[in-house]
Amino acid sequence: GAVVSQHPSWVICKSGTSVKIECRSLDFQATTMFWYRQFPKQSLMLMATSNEGSKATYEQGVEKDKFLINHASLTLSTLTVTSAHPEDSSFYICSARATPYEQYFGPGTRLTVT
Amino acid sequence: QKEVEQNSGPLSVPEGAIASLNCTYSDRVSQSFFWYRQYSGKSPELIMSIYSNGDKEDGRFTAQLNKASQYVSLLIRDSQPSDSATYLCAVKTSYDKVIFGPGTSLSVIP
Numbered sequence: 001g002a003v004v005s006q007h008p009s010w011v012i013c014k015s016g017t018s019v020k021i022e023c024r025s026l027d028f029q030a031t032t033m034f035w036y037r038q039f040p041k042q043s044l045m046l047m048a049t050s051n052e053g054s055k056a057t058y059e060q061g062v063e064k065d066k067f068l069i070n071h072a073s074l075t076l077s078t079l080t081v082t083s084a085h086p087e088d089s090s091f092y093i094c095s096a097r098a099t100p101y102e103q104y105f106g107p108g109t110r111l112t113v114t
Numbered sequence: 115q116k117e118v119e120q121n122s123g124p125l126s127v128p129e130g131a132i133a134s135l136n137c138t139y140s141d142r143v144s145q146s147f148f149w150y151r152q153y154s155g156k157s158p159e160l161i162m163s164i165y166s167n168g169d170k171e172d173g174r175f176t177a178q179l180n181k182a183s184q185y186v187s188l189l190i191r192d193s194q195p196s197d198s199a200t201y202l203c204a205v206k207t208s209y210d211k212v213i214f215g216p217g218t219s220l221s222v223i224p
Contacts (some may be wrong), residue, residue, distance in 0.1 A: 044214045093157050108157040
């Protein structure tokens, strides 16, 4: 149980284009999902908290107009990186809260912007 | 002060030894603590969660929590080469967010 999927697993895009990443909880409903970013040899940095049916809460320093988050259902949250630039290249990982005490991670999406 | 701190390592232990990983946190009100294991290029996987002071054992893993000292640790007994990975300490803060430490790289030498 508590499986979280992400799609795509990797994506290469050109600078200036937008990329959408999907995060799905497969066997549970998640009112809260989280988006993290991880640069090489660094830890996970929380970008935003996504609550079903409401606006996402962004961490300080994260541009909400650049990283659009939509949590339209209890099993799906999407992150859209708009006008991507090479510095946005990173490993994006979503996480879904299965219980008040535990959250499970998706396999991650590796984004490369050329 | 960073919210969650860990020794960055790398920590090297011989196969069969005990690996000890440490973590401190700054939010005194935190109630939930987690250890994740992350292999290179992969997403983190939950190893253990702990909520009460004291020890919690699961197989070869033992998590220890001391809220007064704001300290969490993970012991890995009979370390195996497959345990070689980065171990992330995570804390659920009073703001209901899970914040990760920088991770400790563990290498188990055969």
